[in-house]
Amino acid sequence: MGWFxxxxxxxxxxxxxxEAELLANAKAAGVTTILSNGLNPRDNQAVWDLSKRSELVRPCFGLYPVDAVMPGMIRLGIDYPRDEEPADPQEAVQWVADHVEHCVAVGEIGLDHYWVPEDLWEEQEGVFRQLVQIAIDADKPIIIHTRKAERRTFEILAEMGAKRVDWHCFGGKVKLARRIADELEGHYFSIPSNVRRSQSFTRMVQTLPRERILLETxxxxxxxxxxxxxEPAHVAGSAAFMAEEWGVSLDEVREQLESNFERLMGFRP
Ligand SMILES: [Zn+2]
Known part of the structure:
Protein backbone atom coordinates (compact mmCIF):
# COMPACT_ATOMS: atom_id res chain seq x y z
CA MET A 1 0.00 0.00 0.00
CA GLY A 2 1.19 3.52 -0.68
CA TRP A 3 1.06 6.38 -3.13
CA PHE A 4 0.38 5.72 -6.78
CA GLU A 19 14.42 4.99 -15.78
CA ALA A 20 16.45 3.59 -12.83
CA GLU A 21 16.68 7.00 -11.14
CA LEU A 22 12.94 7.72 -11.50
CA LEU A 23 11.94 4.32 -10.14
CA ALA A 24 14.32 4.70 -7.17
CA ASN A 25 12.95 8.20 -6.46
CA ALA A 26 9.40 6.87 -6.62
CA LYS A 27 10.18 4.07 -4.20
CA ALA A 28 11.89 6.49 -1.80
CA ALA A 29 8.79 8.74 -1.89
CA GLY A 30 6.52 5.81 -0.91
CA VAL A 31 5.08 5.18 -4.37
CA THR A 32 4.08 1.53 -4.75
CA THR A 33 2.27 1.58 -8.09
CA ILE A 34 2.83 3.44 -11.36
CA LEU A 35 0.43 2.98 -14.26
CA SER A 36 2.54 3.71 -17.31
CA ASN A 37 0.24 4.61 -20.22
CA GLY A 38 0.98 3.64 -23.83
CA LEU A 39 0.29 5.91 -26.79
CA ASN A 40 0.62 3.59 -29.81
CA PRO A 41 1.59 -0.07 -30.48
CA ARG A 42 5.35 0.56 -30.21
CA ASP A 43 4.89 2.49 -26.96
CA ASN A 44 2.43 -0.10 -25.59
CA GLN A 45 5.06 -2.78 -26.16
CA ALA A 46 7.69 -0.61 -24.40
CA VAL A 47 5.35 -0.09 -21.44
CA TRP A 48 4.71 -3.83 -21.26
CA ASP A 49 8.46 -4.59 -21.35
CA LEU A 50 9.10 -2.02 -18.61
CA SER A 51 6.41 -3.56 -16.41
CA LYS A 52 8.31 -6.85 -16.62
CA ARG A 53 11.50 -5.12 -15.38
CA SER A 54 9.96 -3.23 -12.43
CA GLU A 55 7.46 -4.39 -9.84
CA LEU A 56 6.31 -0.77 -9.42
CA VAL A 57 5.08 -0.45 -12.99
CA ARG A 58 1.74 -1.76 -14.28
CA PRO A 59 1.01 -1.53 -18.00
CA CYS A 60 -1.85 0.38 -19.69
CA PHE A 61 -2.33 -0.01 -23.42
CA GLY A 62 -3.87 2.77 -25.47
CA LEU A 63 -3.89 4.89 -28.59
CA TYR A 64 -3.34 8.61 -28.25
CA PRO A 65 -6.40 10.43 -29.70
CA VAL A 66 -4.23 12.37 -32.16
CA ASP A 67 -2.50 9.16 -33.31
CA ALA A 68 -5.99 7.73 -33.85
CA VAL A 69 -6.41 10.06 -36.86
CA MET A 70 -2.78 10.64 -37.85
CA PRO A 71 -3.19 9.58 -41.51
CA GLY A 72 -5.96 12.18 -41.83
CA MET A 73 -3.82 14.82 -40.09
CA ILE A 74 -1.03 14.17 -42.61
CA ARG A 75 -3.47 14.16 -45.55
CA LEU A 76 -4.83 17.55 -44.46
CA GLY A 77 -1.30 18.90 -43.98
CA ILE A 78 -1.82 19.74 -40.31
CA ASP A 79 1.25 20.76 -38.41
CA TYR A 80 1.77 18.44 -35.48
CA PRO A 81 5.03 17.50 -33.75
CA ARG A 82 5.77 13.82 -34.46
CA ASP A 83 8.98 11.96 -33.76
CA GLU A 84 8.15 8.65 -35.41
CA GLU A 85 6.29 7.07 -38.32
CA PRO A 86 2.63 6.90 -37.27
CA ALA A 87 1.04 3.48 -36.84
CA ASP A 88 -2.04 2.58 -38.85
CA PRO A 89 -4.99 3.38 -36.50
CA GLN A 90 -6.87 0.15 -37.25
CA GLU A 91 -3.73 -1.92 -36.64
CA ALA A 92 -3.25 0.02 -33.40
CA VAL A 93 -6.82 -0.76 -32.27
CA GLN A 94 -6.26 -4.41 -33.15
CA TRP A 95 -3.04 -4.41 -31.09
CA VAL A 96 -5.00 -3.28 -28.01
CA ALA A 97 -7.72 -5.89 -28.68
CA ASP A 98 -5.09 -8.65 -29.02
CA HIS A 99 -3.19 -7.71 -25.83
CA VAL A 100 -5.92 -6.32 -23.56
CA GLU A 101 -5.71 -9.19 -21.07
CA HIS A 102 -2.11 -8.17 -20.27
CA CYS A 103 -2.90 -4.57 -19.24
CA VAL A 104 -4.46 -3.24 -16.03
CA ALA A 105 -6.35 -0.49 -17.90
CA VAL A 106 -7.02 0.68 -21.45
CA GLY A 107 -5.36 4.09 -21.81
CA GLU A 108 -4.70 6.57 -22.75
CA ILE A 109 -7.59 6.92 -25.17
CA GLY A 110 -10.11 9.66 -25.83
CA LEU A 111 -11.00 12.67 -27.95
CA ASP A 112 -8.79 15.64 -28.74
CA HIS A 113 -10.40 18.62 -30.45
CA TYR A 114 -7.44 20.89 -29.70
CA TRP A 115 -5.03 19.41 -32.26
CA VAL A 116 -7.52 17.57 -34.44
CA PRO A 117 -9.66 19.62 -36.87
CA GLU A 118 -13.43 19.19 -37.06
CA ASP A 119 -13.18 17.30 -40.39
CA LEU A 120 -11.66 14.37 -38.47
CA TRP A 121 -13.83 14.38 -35.34
CA GLU A 122 -16.19 11.70 -36.57
CA GLU A 123 -13.31 9.42 -37.55
CA GLN A 124 -11.64 10.03 -34.17
CA GLU A 125 -14.87 9.22 -32.38
CA GLY A 126 -15.19 5.95 -34.30
CA VAL A 127 -11.75 4.81 -33.15
CA PHE A 128 -12.49 5.93 -29.59
CA ARG A 129 -15.74 3.94 -29.50
CA GLN A 130 -13.91 0.81 -30.66
CA LEU A 131 -11.35 1.17 -27.85
CA VAL A 132 -14.02 1.85 -25.20
CA GLN A 133 -15.86 -1.28 -26.33
CA ILE A 134 -12.67 -3.36 -26.11
CA ALA A 135 -12.22 -2.17 -22.50
CA ILE A 136 -15.85 -2.84 -21.57
CA ASP A 137 -15.79 -6.32 -23.13
CA ALA A 138 -12.55 -7.17 -21.27
CA ASP A 139 -13.85 -5.59 -18.03
CA LYS A 140 -10.88 -3.20 -17.84
CA PRO A 141 -10.93 0.37 -16.53
CA ILE A 142 -10.37 3.19 -19.01
CA ILE A 143 -7.97 6.13 -18.73
CA ILE A 144 -9.26 9.13 -20.64
CA HIS A 145 -7.40 11.91 -22.38
CA THR A 146 -9.71 14.63 -23.60
CA ARG A 147 -8.91 18.16 -24.66
CA LYS A 148 -11.55 20.66 -25.75
CA ALA A 149 -13.94 17.70 -26.12
CA GLU A 150 -14.88 16.96 -22.51
CA ARG A 151 -18.64 17.20 -23.02
CA ARG A 152 -18.67 14.92 -26.08
CA THR A 153 -16.45 12.40 -24.26
CA PHE A 154 -18.89 12.45 -21.33
CA GLU A 155 -21.87 11.83 -23.67
CA ILE A 156 -20.17 8.87 -25.37
CA LEU A 157 -19.02 7.22 -22.13
CA ALA A 158 -22.49 7.64 -20.61
CA GLU A 159 -24.16 6.27 -23.74
CA MET A 160 -21.80 3.29 -23.95
CA GLY A 161 -22.17 2.55 -20.24
CA ALA A 162 -18.47 2.77 -19.28
CA LYS A 163 -18.50 2.14 -15.54
CA ARG A 164 -14.81 2.33 -14.51
CA VAL A 165 -13.13 5.46 -15.83
CA ASP A 166 -10.32 7.81 -14.84
CA TRP A 167 -10.40 11.26 -16.42
CA HIS A 168 -6.74 12.20 -16.68
CA CYS A 169 -5.75 15.85 -16.38
CA PHE A 170 -9.31 17.10 -16.85
CA GLY A 171 -9.16 20.51 -18.59
CA GLY A 172 -12.88 21.21 -18.89
CA LYS A 173 -14.99 23.33 -16.57
CA VAL A 174 -14.90 22.24 -12.91
CA LYS A 175 -18.71 22.37 -13.01
CA LEU A 176 -18.72 19.69 -15.71
CA ALA A 177 -16.35 17.53 -13.65
CA ARG A 178 -18.77 17.75 -10.73
CA ARG A 179 -21.66 16.83 -13.02
CA ILE A 180 -19.76 13.78 -14.33
CA ALA A 181 -18.98 12.71 -10.76
CA ASP A 182 -22.66 13.14 -9.83
CA GLU A 183 -24.15 11.37 -12.84
CA LEU A 184 -21.67 8.61 -13.60
CA GLU A 185 -20.81 6.21 -10.85
CA GLY A 186 -17.30 4.80 -11.07
CA HIS A 187 -15.82 7.87 -12.80
CA TYR A 188 -12.71 9.38 -11.17
CA PHE A 189 -10.47 12.39 -11.77
CA SER A 190 -6.70 12.13 -11.43
CA ILE A 191 -5.01 15.32 -10.30
CA PRO A 192 -1.54 16.08 -11.71
CA SER A 193 1.44 17.30 -9.70
CA ASN A 194 1.11 20.92 -10.84
CA VAL A 195 -1.99 21.12 -8.61
CA ARG A 196 -0.58 23.82 -6.32
CA ARG A 197 -0.10 26.26 -9.17
CA SER A 198 -3.24 25.32 -11.12
CA GLN A 199 -6.39 27.15 -10.10
CA SER A 200 -8.58 24.61 -11.84
CA PHE A 201 -7.00 21.50 -10.25
CA THR A 202 -7.03 23.22 -6.85
CA ARG A 203 -10.76 23.86 -7.33
CA MET A 204 -11.26 20.21 -8.25
CA VAL A 205 -9.50 19.08 -5.05
CA GLN A 206 -11.67 21.48 -3.06
CA THR A 207 -15.04 20.69 -4.61
CA LEU A 208 -15.14 17.19 -6.12
CA PRO A 209 -16.28 14.35 -3.87
CA ARG A 210 -13.10 13.07 -2.15
CA GLU A 211 -14.01 9.50 -3.04
CA ARG A 212 -13.58 10.38 -6.76
CA ILE A 213 -10.04 11.75 -6.68
CA LEU A 214 -6.79 10.04 -7.73
CA LEU A 215 -3.14 11.04 -8.21
CA GLU A 216 -1.20 11.28 -11.46
CA THR A 217 1.79 13.06 -12.95
CA GLU A 231 8.14 12.19 -12.24
CA PRO A 232 6.05 9.69 -10.27
CA ALA A 233 7.68 10.67 -6.93
CA HIS A 234 5.87 14.01 -7.20
CA VAL A 235 2.50 12.45 -6.31
CA ALA A 236 3.58 12.58 -2.64
CA GLY A 237 3.66 16.39 -2.87
CA SER A 238 0.16 16.46 -4.35
CA ALA A 239 -1.07 14.25 -1.50
CA ALA A 240 0.44 16.68 1.03
CA PHE A 241 -1.43 19.49 -0.73
CA MET A 242 -4.69 17.51 -0.49
CA ALA A 243 -4.12 17.00 3.25
CA GLU A 244 -3.79 20.80 3.65
CA GLU A 245 -6.85 21.54 1.52
CA TRP A 246 -9.03 18.88 3.13
CA GLY A 247 -7.83 19.64 6.66
CA VAL A 248 -7.00 15.98 7.35
CA SER A 249 -3.85 13.99 8.10
CA LEU A 250 -1.65 12.54 5.40
CA ASP A 251 -2.67 9.06 6.59
CA GLU A 252 -6.33 9.91 6.00
CA VAL A 253 -5.51 11.14 2.50
CA ARG A 254 -3.64 7.89 1.84
CA GLU A 255 -6.54 5.76 3.06
CA GLN A 256 -9.03 7.71 0.94
CA LEU A 257 -6.91 7.57 -2.21
CA GLU A 258 -6.05 3.90 -1.77
CA SER A 259 -9.68 2.96 -1.49
CA ASN A 260 -10.53 5.11 -4.54
CA PHE A 261 -7.79 3.39 -6.51
CA GLU A 262 -8.98 -0.06 -5.44
CA ARG A 263 -12.58 0.64 -6.48
CA LEU A 264 -11.47 1.76 -9.93
CA MET A 265 -8.69 -0.72 -10.59
CA GLY A 266 -9.84 -3.80 -8.72
CA PHE A 267 -6.54 -4.20 -6.83
CA ARG A 268 -4.73 -2.36 -4.01
CA PRO A 269 -2.03 0.13 -5.02
ZN1 LIG B 1 -0.70 11.19 -21.00
Whole structure:
Protein backbone atom coordinates (compact mmCIF):
# COMPACT_ATOMS: atom_id res chain seq x y z
CA MET A 1 0.00 0.00 0.00
CA GLY A 2 1.19 3.52 -0.68
CA TRP A 3 1.06 6.38 -3.13
CA PHE A 4 0.38 5.72 -6.78
CA UNK A 5 0.54 7.46 -10.14
CA UNK A 6 -2.31 6.44 -12.46
CA UNK A 7 -1.00 8.34 -15.48
CA UNK A 8 2.74 8.27 -16.19
CA UNK A 9 4.76 8.05 -19.42
CA UNK A 10 7.95 6.41 -18.22
CA UNK A 11 8.66 5.26 -21.79
CA UNK A 12 8.69 8.86 -23.04
CA UNK A 13 11.89 9.69 -25.00
CA UNK A 14 12.42 12.46 -22.40
CA UNK A 15 12.55 9.94 -19.54
CA UNK A 16 13.88 6.59 -20.80
CA UNK A 17 17.48 7.44 -19.89
CA UNK A 18 16.40 8.20 -16.31
CA GLU A 19 14.42 4.99 -15.78
CA ALA A 20 16.45 3.59 -12.83
CA GLU A 21 16.68 7.00 -11.14
CA LEU A 22 12.94 7.72 -11.50
CA LEU A 23 11.94 4.32 -10.14
CA ALA A 24 14.32 4.70 -7.17
CA ASN A 25 12.95 8.20 -6.46
CA ALA A 26 9.40 6.87 -6.62
CA LYS A 27 10.18 4.07 -4.20
CA ALA A 28 11.89 6.49 -1.80
CA ALA A 29 8.79 8.74 -1.89
CA GLY A 30 6.52 5.81 -0.91
CA VAL A 31 5.08 5.18 -4.37
CA THR A 32 4.08 1.53 -4.75
CA THR A 33 2.27 1.58 -8.09
CA ILE A 34 2.83 3.44 -11.36
CA LEU A 35 0.43 2.98 -14.26
CA SER A 36 2.54 3.71 -17.31
CA ASN A 37 0.24 4.61 -20.22
CA GLY A 38 0.98 3.64 -23.83
CA LEU A 39 0.29 5.91 -26.79
CA ASN A 40 0.62 3.59 -29.81
CA PRO A 41 1.59 -0.07 -30.48
CA ARG A 42 5.35 0.56 -30.21
CA ASP A 43 4.89 2.49 -26.96
CA ASN A 44 2.43 -0.10 -25.59
CA GLN A 45 5.06 -2.78 -26.16
CA ALA A 46 7.69 -0.61 -24.40
CA VAL A 47 5.35 -0.09 -21.44
CA TRP A 48 4.71 -3.83 -21.26
CA ASP A 49 8.46 -4.59 -21.35
CA LEU A 50 9.10 -2.02 -18.61
CA SER A 51 6.41 -3.56 -16.41
CA LYS A 52 8.31 -6.85 -16.62
CA ARG A 53 11.50 -5.12 -15.38
CA SER A 54 9.96 -3.23 -12.43
CA GLU A 55 7.46 -4.39 -9.84
CA LEU A 56 6.31 -0.77 -9.42
CA VAL A 57 5.08 -0.45 -12.99
CA ARG A 58 1.74 -1.76 -14.28
CA PRO A 59 1.01 -1.53 -18.00
CA CYS A 60 -1.85 0.38 -19.69
CA PHE A 61 -2.33 -0.01 -23.42
CA GLY A 62 -3.87 2.77 -25.47
CA LEU A 63 -3.89 4.89 -28.59
CA TYR A 64 -3.34 8.61 -28.25
CA PRO A 65 -6.40 10.43 -29.70
CA VAL A 66 -4.23 12.37 -32.16
CA ASP A 67 -2.50 9.16 -33.31
CA ALA A 68 -5.99 7.73 -33.85
CA VAL A 69 -6.41 10.06 -36.86
CA MET A 70 -2.78 10.64 -37.85
CA PRO A 71 -3.19 9.58 -41.51
CA GLY A 72 -5.96 12.18 -41.83
CA MET A 73 -3.82 14.82 -40.09
CA ILE A 74 -1.03 14.17 -42.61
CA ARG A 75 -3.47 14.16 -45.55
CA LEU A 76 -4.83 17.55 -44.46
CA GLY A 77 -1.30 18.90 -43.98
CA ILE A 78 -1.82 19.74 -40.31
CA ASP A 79 1.25 20.76 -38.41
CA TYR A 80 1.77 18.44 -35.48
CA PRO A 81 5.03 17.50 -33.75
CA ARG A 82 5.77 13.82 -34.46
CA ASP A 83 8.98 11.96 -33.76
CA GLU A 84 8.15 8.65 -35.41
CA GLU A 85 6.29 7.07 -38.32
CA PRO A 86 2.63 6.90 -37.27
CA ALA A 87 1.04 3.48 -36.84
CA ASP A 88 -2.04 2.58 -38.85
CA PRO A 89 -4.99 3.38 -36.50
CA GLN A 90 -6.87 0.15 -37.25
CA GLU A 91 -3.73 -1.92 -36.64
CA ALA A 92 -3.25 0.02 -33.40
CA VAL A 93 -6.82 -0.76 -32.27
CA GLN A 94 -6.26 -4.41 -33.15
CA TRP A 95 -3.04 -4.41 -31.09
CA VAL A 96 -5.00 -3.28 -28.01
CA ALA A 97 -7.72 -5.89 -28.68
CA ASP A 98 -5.09 -8.65 -29.02
CA HIS A 99 -3.19 -7.71 -25.83
CA VAL A 100 -5.92 -6.32 -23.56
CA GLU A 101 -5.71 -9.19 -21.07
CA HIS A 102 -2.11 -8.17 -20.27
CA CYS A 103 -2.90 -4.57 -19.24
CA VAL A 104 -4.46 -3.24 -16.03
CA ALA A 105 -6.35 -0.49 -17.90
CA VAL A 106 -7.02 0.68 -21.45
CA GLY A 107 -5.36 4.09 -21.81
CA GLU A 108 -4.70 6.57 -22.75
CA ILE A 109 -7.59 6.92 -25.17
CA GLY A 110 -10.11 9.66 -25.83
CA LEU A 111 -11.00 12.67 -27.95
CA ASP A 112 -8.79 15.64 -28.74
CA HIS A 113 -10.40 18.62 -30.45
CA TYR A 114 -7.44 20.89 -29.70
CA TRP A 115 -5.03 19.41 -32.26
CA VAL A 116 -7.52 17.57 -34.44
CA PRO A 117 -9.66 19.62 -36.87
CA GLU A 118 -13.43 19.19 -37.06
CA ASP A 119 -13.18 17.30 -40.39
CA LEU A 120 -11.66 14.37 -38.47
CA TRP A 121 -13.83 14.38 -35.34
CA GLU A 122 -16.19 11.70 -36.57
CA GLU A 123 -13.31 9.42 -37.55
CA GLN A 124 -11.64 10.03 -34.17
CA GLU A 125 -14.87 9.22 -32.38
CA GLY A 126 -15.19 5.95 -34.30
CA VAL A 127 -11.75 4.81 -33.15
CA PHE A 128 -12.49 5.93 -29.59
CA ARG A 129 -15.74 3.94 -29.50
CA GLN A 130 -13.91 0.81 -30.66
CA LEU A 131 -11.35 1.17 -27.85
CA VAL A 132 -14.02 1.85 -25.20
CA GLN A 133 -15.86 -1.28 -26.33
CA ILE A 134 -12.67 -3.36 -26.11
CA ALA A 135 -12.22 -2.17 -22.50
CA ILE A 136 -15.85 -2.84 -21.57
CA ASP A 137 -15.79 -6.32 -23.13
CA ALA A 138 -12.55 -7.17 -21.27
CA ASP A 139 -13.85 -5.59 -18.03
CA LYS A 140 -10.88 -3.20 -17.84
CA PRO A 141 -10.93 0.37 -16.53
CA ILE A 142 -10.37 3.19 -19.01
CA ILE A 143 -7.97 6.13 -18.73
CA ILE A 144 -9.26 9.13 -20.64
CA HIS A 145 -7.40 11.91 -22.38
CA THR A 146 -9.71 14.63 -23.60
CA ARG A 147 -8.91 18.16 -24.66
CA LYS A 148 -11.55 20.66 -25.75
CA ALA A 149 -13.94 17.70 -26.12
CA GLU A 150 -14.88 16.96 -22.51
CA ARG A 151 -18.64 17.20 -23.02
CA ARG A 152 -18.67 14.92 -26.08
CA THR A 153 -16.45 12.40 -24.26
CA PHE A 154 -18.89 12.45 -21.33
CA GLU A 155 -21.87 11.83 -23.67
CA ILE A 156 -20.17 8.87 -25.37
CA LEU A 157 -19.02 7.22 -22.13
CA ALA A 158 -22.49 7.64 -20.61
CA GLU A 159 -24.16 6.27 -23.74
CA MET A 160 -21.80 3.29 -23.95
CA GLY A 161 -22.17 2.55 -20.24
CA ALA A 162 -18.47 2.77 -19.28
CA LYS A 163 -18.50 2.14 -15.54
CA ARG A 164 -14.81 2.33 -14.51
CA VAL A 165 -13.13 5.46 -15.83
CA ASP A 166 -10.32 7.81 -14.84
CA TRP A 167 -10.40 11.26 -16.42
CA HIS A 168 -6.74 12.20 -16.68
CA CYS A 169 -5.75 15.85 -16.38
CA PHE A 170 -9.31 17.10 -16.85
CA GLY A 171 -9.16 20.51 -18.59
CA GLY A 172 -12.88 21.21 -18.89
CA LYS A 173 -14.99 23.33 -16.57
CA VAL A 174 -14.90 22.24 -12.91
CA LYS A 175 -18.71 22.37 -13.01
CA LEU A 176 -18.72 19.69 -15.71
CA ALA A 177 -16.35 17.53 -13.65
CA ARG A 178 -18.77 17.75 -10.73
CA ARG A 179 -21.66 16.83 -13.02
CA ILE A 180 -19.76 13.78 -14.33
CA ALA A 181 -18.98 12.71 -10.76
CA ASP A 182 -22.66 13.14 -9.83
CA GLU A 183 -24.15 11.37 -12.84
CA LEU A 184 -21.67 8.61 -13.60
CA GLU A 185 -20.81 6.21 -10.85
CA GLY A 186 -17.30 4.80 -11.07
CA HIS A 187 -15.82 7.87 -12.80
CA TYR A 188 -12.71 9.38 -11.17
CA PHE A 189 -10.47 12.39 -11.77
CA SER A 190 -6.70 12.13 -11.43
CA ILE A 191 -5.01 15.32 -10.30
CA PRO A 192 -1.54 16.08 -11.71
CA SER A 193 1.44 17.30 -9.70
CA ASN A 194 1.11 20.92 -10.84
CA VAL A 195 -1.99 21.12 -8.61
CA ARG A 196 -0.58 23.82 -6.32
CA ARG A 197 -0.10 26.26 -9.17
CA SER A 198 -3.24 25.32 -11.12
CA GLN A 199 -6.39 27.15 -10.10
CA SER A 200 -8.58 24.61 -11.84
CA PHE A 201 -7.00 21.50 -10.25
CA THR A 202 -7.03 23.22 -6.85
CA ARG A 203 -10.76 23.86 -7.33
CA MET A 204 -11.26 20.21 -8.25
CA VAL A 205 -9.50 19.08 -5.05
CA GLN A 206 -11.67 21.48 -3.06
CA THR A 207 -15.04 20.69 -4.61
CA LEU A 208 -15.14 17.19 -6.12
CA PRO A 209 -16.28 14.35 -3.87
CA ARG A 210 -13.10 13.07 -2.15
CA GLU A 211 -14.01 9.50 -3.04
CA ARG A 212 -13.58 10.38 -6.76
CA ILE A 213 -10.04 11.75 -6.68
CA LEU A 214 -6.79 10.04 -7.73
CA LEU A 215 -3.14 11.04 -8.21
CA GLU A 216 -1.20 11.28 -11.46
CA THR A 217 1.79 13.06 -12.95
CA UNK A 218 1.51 12.75 -16.76
CA UNK A 219 5.32 12.74 -16.49
CA UNK A 220 7.37 14.26 -18.01
CA UNK A 221 4.72 17.00 -18.23
CA UNK A 222 2.91 19.19 -15.66
CA UNK A 223 5.72 19.42 -13.11
CA UNK A 224 5.22 21.09 -9.72
CA UNK A 225 7.59 23.88 -10.91
CA UNK A 226 6.94 25.61 -14.24
CA UNK A 227 9.30 24.33 -16.93
CA UNK A 228 10.44 21.35 -14.83
CA UNK A 229 10.11 17.66 -15.57
CA UNK A 230 7.60 15.75 -13.51
CA GLU A 231 8.14 12.19 -12.24
CA PRO A 232 6.05 9.69 -10.27
CA ALA A 233 7.68 10.67 -6.93
CA HIS A 234 5.87 14.01 -7.20
CA VAL A 235 2.50 12.45 -6.31
CA ALA A 236 3.58 12.58 -2.64
CA GLY A 237 3.66 16.39 -2.87
CA SER A 238 0.16 16.46 -4.35
CA ALA A 239 -1.07 14.25 -1.50
CA ALA A 240 0.44 16.68 1.03
CA PHE A 241 -1.43 19.49 -0.73
CA MET A 242 -4.69 17.51 -0.49
CA ALA A 243 -4.12 17.00 3.25
CA GLU A 244 -3.79 20.80 3.65
CA GLU A 245 -6.85 21.54 1.52
CA TRP A 246 -9.03 18.88 3.13
CA GLY A 247 -7.83 19.64 6.66
CA VAL A 248 -7.00 15.98 7.35
CA SER A 249 -3.85 13.99 8.10
CA LEU A 250 -1.65 12.54 5.40
CA ASP A 251 -2.67 9.06 6.59
CA GLU A 252 -6.33 9.91 6.00
CA VAL A 253 -5.51 11.14 2.50
CA ARG A 254 -3.64 7.89 1.84
CA GLU A 255 -6.54 5.76 3.06
CA GLN A 256 -9.03 7.71 0.94
CA LEU A 257 -6.91 7.57 -2.21
CA GLU A 258 -6.05 3.90 -1.77
CA SER A 259 -9.68 2.96 -1.49
CA ASN A 260 -10.53 5.11 -4.54
CA PHE A 261 -7.79 3.39 -6.51
CA GLU A 262 -8.98 -0.06 -5.44
CA ARG A 263 -12.58 0.64 -6.48
CA LEU A 264 -11.47 1.76 -9.93
CA MET A 265 -8.69 -0.72 -10.59
CA GLY A 266 -9.84 -3.80 -8.72
CA PHE A 267 -6.54 -4.20 -6.83
CA ARG A 268 -4.73 -2.36 -4.01
CA PRO A 269 -2.03 0.13 -5.02
ZN1 LIG B 1 -0.70 11.19 -21.00
Missing amino acids: DVHAHLTSPHLVDR DCPYLAPEPGGQS
